Amino acid sequence: MTATALFLSLSLMTQPDSASASRFVVRELPYAYGALAPYLSEETMRFHHDKHYAGYVNKLNELLLDSPFAGQPLEDIVLSADGALCNNAAQAWNHELFFEQLSPQPVREPSPELRAAIERDFGSLEALQAQMNRAAAGLFGSGWVWLASDREGRLSILSEPNAGNPVRRGLIPLLGIDVWEHAYYLDYRNRRADAVAALWNVIDWRCVSDRYAHL
Ligand SMILES: [Fe+2]
Incomplete structure (x- = not known):
């Protein structure tokens, strides 16, 4: 796609x-407001x-x-x-x-095709997550950390301030981490790294894989 x-x-x-x-x-949430607790x-x-x-x-x-x-x-x-x-x-x-991309019953594994691309471009799923965690922790102020793909399926991680979006760079967003304080401050206060670590528990890799399947 x-x-x-x-x-x-x-x-x-x-x-x-x-x-x-x-x-x-x-647009309404596709799940109940409390469905993603305790994360x-x-x-x-x-x-x-x-x-x-x-x-x-x-x-x-x-x-x-x-x-x-x-x-x-x-x-x-x-x-x-x-x-x-x-x-x-x-x-x-x-x-x-x-x-x-969030779900109370997330699929926790990328599709075989996306996993192969992740292993090719980052080494492993764990390495990708660690790199996105570091990017989120290091993004100054408000913004987004994205896993994005080009039209050939090559993956990259982008740190974008404010409302930044990979589409304006000609890339296709697969997964976005909102690191604005409003996304986590009530639950995690200033502990952004803890908030991002917790978010992985509700990332639905089926949704992310579907985006990758339709590049
Ligand atoms: Fe937000």
């Missing part, structure tokens, strides 16, 4: 509502989804009112806009990808 095709599939999740073709709607508490998920993610969607809709991007697909806004409009569109999109 190309980056554009992936965007198109994900944009189906963020549909304009029926009242206005230029407004995006907040992520119900309180964290309610704030993360209902306040922060929903806030990005609402701000995006507000900014679109006087924008030439009104009525355009989310992917076009992320790829072509700049400033606050791009930031809020990207955060809306990033969070949908983030929430989708």
Whole structure:
């Protein structure tokens, strides 16, 4: 699946509502708010989804009112806009990808194809996780750590500040770790490394593998 095709599939999740073709709607979590405990508490998920993610969607809709991007697909806004409009569109999109890849009953193993690529490019799954953990710990301020692929299936890890997204670099995101404090501070306070280590317990490798299977 190309980056554009992936965007198109994900944009189906963020549909304009029926009242206005230029407004995006907040997508509900695909599991209960408390389903990821003890790794992520119900309180964290309610704030993360209902306040922060929903806030990005609402701000995006507000900014679109006087924008030439009104009525355009989310992917076009992320790829072509700049400033606050791009930031809020990207955060809306990033969070949908983030929430989708988590599960209370995660598949804990990558597909054979993805595992082979991980072993080729990082040595082992454990080495990949350790490298992403280090990247998360070392990212100054707010941002995202991504496992991404190019269109030939070569994998890489990206540390992106703020709303940064691999798609704007021509890469396809497979797995995103949100290292904004709002993602973990209620449960882990300043212990970001502990939060990221815990997150692996709810990463659904079936979801991540499906993304890799459709490059
Ligand atoms: Fe977040």
